[in-house]
Amino acid sequence: MRKIAAIVFVAFFAFLLLAAYDMHDFGAPPSAMDDYVIENTQNETGANNAVTAVVFDYRGYDTLGEATVLFTAIAGVMVVLRRRGKNE
Amino acid sequence: MNIDWLLTHSPALLIAIPLLAAFLTPLIDRVSRRARDAFVIAVLIAAEIIMVILAWDVFTVGTHIYTMGASSTAATIPAHAAVPIRIVLEVDGMGAFMGLISATVSLAAGLYSLAFVKKETGQGRYYTLLLLMLVGMFGMEFTGDIFNMFVFLEVLSIASAALIAFRFYHGDAVEGAFKYCVISSLGALMVLFAIGLLYGQYNLLNIAALAGVMKYTTLDRIALVMLVAAFAMKCGAVPMHMWTPDSYTVAPAPITAMLVAASQASLYALFRICFSLYGLTLDVTTMGIIIISLGLLSMFVGVTMALPQKDIKRLMSYHAVSQTGYMLLGVGVGLYLLGKSDFDTYGMAAMEGGIFHIINHALYKGLLFLTAGAIFYKVKTRNLNEMGGLAHSMKYTTIFFMIGALAIAGIPPFNGFASKLLIYESAYHVSPILSIIAMLVSIITLASFVKVFHSAFMGPPMENTEAGEVPKSMIIGMAVLAAGIILFGLFPGWVVSNIVHPAAQALASQAGYIGAVTGGGV
Amino acid sequence: MIYNIPFFAVILLIAVGMYAVIFKRNLIKIAIGITIVESGVNLFLITLGYREGGVAPIYTNLPSGVILPGGMVLPIPQALTLTSIVIGVAILALMLSFIIRIYQYYGTLDSRKVRRLKE
């Protein structure tokens, strides 16, 4: 079992190295979508901070999902760590 | 508030209503338990109704587009930009079809839970997490943005993991949940890495926009392998199925039914990646063969592992793995033939079979898990050797179990037969061996369920069993799913042409999926 | 390519985490492994958005002489990373609470001694 895991692990590692080799040059990313955000943040959202503008406006729905993830995990922790003494 | 307004905003409302309800449930729970129960059921019914209206509109009129936070819902691409900037929800036939499954199963599970968890503590959180699972499924099925899909995948996995551990005092429940949590977070991180690879190349996150510029470079291939591996792991296909029986067995029964729908949401994501994101840029023959062989392996390994099981839910879990194989087989045949001349003749039929099987499986496997839960509720054991003669005291449960078992084995008047027949017929054209294996698996499934029926329901009643039927709310929950099975079994022609065909059509037509975003929607 | 060294660092981080998840037997170490993989993926997202000589994409008191938009790093990967960090915290919290319960039930953190976690 451990041998199979080792083979899978090495294959996965080689696979990732291939991905890193093929990436675009560090420091020169393609940026059509991001340039739009940088240029229009101030007049569309009124915010100076482009990251906050992306987090809460352009991709605000993701943040809703993210807040939901946190809420879910906390509800989950409360469920798993609840005391069973006081039976409702 | 008129019907047009509702239709326009329904994709966002379907997320927002259960989400708001989930945030409010802990607050209402502090006031009154009865109010909380009524509130949760009302929200589930409302979600089901809005979902039916939306699905009906999608099937008859066309894809719904919803741009989050833009000046109008159809403004996917802002005036000065060339690509979509904001998150776009895209509900096409397939998404609406999956949404129907999620809403129906959640409603049945919610009704069933009313009595099932009555004696437990922490019910407020239980219903919160149940609603969040529904939100996660809807979110994955409606979204047109790949990073958003990842976020809702995480909502779904975390809510599922927490609910699997709901009965943590059994010990093995937490183990199953931990295993599920490790597997699903690794899978999700692989998805995130693949999203990074795609984003780094094209600077896009919208699935339709990405599909439009997809070049199928080496990096795209690496991303494809990661996405397929992660979602195949999450839907329980065979080489990575180890978590399925462990977590399905220990979860409370209504949650197991929800988990079936949740794993199908991952299956949906897998199909969405293959058909809509990569589409014809893929080497469809190879990818089709990979998915077909995943399907065959799942079918065969699942059913053989199911045969010796003594634990009723563990047995059913292995059958769930095996049934997932049918869906992969049907859609895999469709993918194999995509873009070839034979696609219209029987490739489409295969996809219809596979997709029809998704809803059938959600209904009958959900029903079977609910009956297993009903047995556990009365007998307090899952071991088949310790139960017997339940047909004497639990008449409704027996009938529901028979409906579910006959449907899963593909016996004619029930829905399993209709979808399996479509798969047999079309897979036969690709290779007769596929159909033969599928039929063989079906026969072994029947044998396995005859064994369960015999040992649980027939024979003299056990002495340690409390007499009597389970509470009403559990019967209603099971009846919702059983009614679906019978309806789909009686009118398969209508269902295929009005519900399944639009879904298969939407999945097969990549151009339609891209055009809906770049050209504005309904 | 020599300029891709940050990407190789990311891969190394992910590999270290994966090693911990696959080969370690202690449940806490598995949780740590997942956190390391996640840091690797977050670092990957951040490196994707770096632009040579870019400043933070914030206009408040922006130094003069920055050419827009080329002089700022990309904002979207940073937003994605923020999302994924919070998700990581959520998963870690849930996983640790599972570990607490497993420890209370079995009195051990060794996955070989916990029945179902034997691979």
Place this chain on the structure above:
Amino acid sequence: MSDENGEGLSPIVKVISSMLFPFIMIFSFYVIMHGHLTPGGGFQGGAIGASAVVMLIVAFGARHTERRAGEEKLSAFESIGGTVFVVVALFGFIMAATFMSNFLVGTSVFGEIPPFGSNPGILNTGGILPILNFAVGMKVIGGLSAVVLAMALVSREDD
């Protein structure tokens, strides 16, 4: 981490941490409210605030903190934050065209549009961003401290 009564660390630590608590909370509030102007925002500020609560849990012991503000109270705080977020998002339907749209830009509440390019930062900008930041901040403070409190209480159950 505590003496046999389970009631926290030495008096020096208790006094110092209770003195520090309001300052950390103010800093957290500052990071949250300037989220749309400077680095930071709801999550970061919320994490700072939660760390202040965690400091009290460490200093005074879990039981003592629970008597002051139980897990249920903290997670109700969180629920309210989440509700505010969704309700603000839902207002997008009524005030503007779509869910989550930034309907406050151009109005008098947080609606000022800053001059393009570098500026010293005007608080009254950003539309719904500051409100959402605040909602998320509430959520994170309530949620993270509830988790740590729950874990601390469960670990105390053993002995």
